[in-house]
Amino acid sequence: MIDSFINYLEFEKRSSAHTVLAYKKDLEQAAEFVSISFEISALEFCTHTELRAWIIDLVEQGLSATTVNRKLATLRSYYKFLMRSKVISMDPTYKLKSLKTPKKLPEFVQEESISSVLSEEVYSDTFEGQRDKMIMEFLYLTGVRLSELIGLKWKDINLIEDQVKVLGKRQKERIIPITKSLKQNILLYQKVFQERFSKLDGNSYFIVSNKGEQSYPMMIYRIVRQYLDLFAQNTRRSPHLLRHTFATHLLNKGADLNAVKDLLGHANLAATQVYTHNTMEKLKAVFEQAHPKA
Structure with missing residues (x-):
């Protein structure tokens, strides 16, 4: 079975x-x-x-x-x-209890550090350099999952309407807006992409290896770690850390929780609410510093 x-x-x-x-x-x-x-x-x-x-x-x-x-x-x-499937009539797991786990807040990269990570001088003008920059920017500025970035094709990116179509978990599509700065850098990346591989069609993968093949998880992990190691002090340096950072920075700036949920492609608010703890810690710090009775 x-x-x-x-x-x-x-x-x-x-x-x-x-x-x-x-x-x-x-x-x-x-x-x-x-x-x-x-x-x-x-x-x-x-x-x-x-x-x-x-x-x-x-x-x-x-x-x-x-x-x-x-x-x-x-x-x-x-x-x-x-x-x-009516193979059994009683569930033997109903008495099993989950183990208690310490609550961990999602880590995120501080704004100053992420600005340094994305600064122009960090990346070379070669295809590899501009591709690496695109990986870092795209993960941070859209909040997409690793698998979503790997599966992304050029036809999914609409630079006329400034949006990208992402295929998420369980084949569920969602639309994410593209910022002006990201759009400009996509155009620059598109130029070096075409120079490197001569042609570009809609079915070409957006992020590729040095040989033009579809990217893979360890490749993205390696690139993300390489650049986060330069500036970020986080224990974990992974593509998912940039997704956490995307959500946390949005909420810290006052973004609506439901809007962040939709951008992340979460099925329910419970998965998104974990990021509000970081926001609450920031609010508490402001309160304690500014309120006369704190």
Whole structure:
């Protein structure tokens, strides 16, 4: 039944390849554990007791609470699928409780640092330099996800209406406005792109390797780390950090929470509200500094 569930995720829910792979690995690990420990041939024959034993084993291995909770979420999704498919009549995960995790505020890059990261003198005039600058700018000025940037094509960018069409999670499209400065830099990047690869059509990928091939996650990670290392003091230096920075800076400047939610492509406000904590900390600091009774 694991294969059926994976097919459901991939073709019906249209989950990302990363999500599908993670779910598959989690379920295979769980199946291996109950097979070795309890001689149970498949997860659909498990009870609360065996699944709880697996969770305890994960904790004893030293896995973080966040990782264990993610694996538990995989189990819950799988057993809901089995319930809907009428393979089982009772969900064995209903008594399993998530582990407590410390609340972490999303990190973001300070405005002064991001200005330095995006300054002209940091990047060379070569194709590679202008492409790297475009990666940093696009991630910060649109808030797109890594996968969305990798999948972006030139035809998705509308410089007449100053907007970009992004294909997000579960194949959901959204439109993000392009700022004047970003538009100007896209035109400069377009010029060096054409000089490097002779022609450009709508189906060409927007961000490509030095050989003109579609970019890939490790390439983007490497480029982002390279430039953030120059100025940012953050513990994590990843493409997602620039997405966090995009959202936090917008909210710090008074942007409407619902508007930020739509720009980020979040399904609900709960995912966006985490960024308001950073804004609240800033408001508290202002209050304590300025209010006579603080």
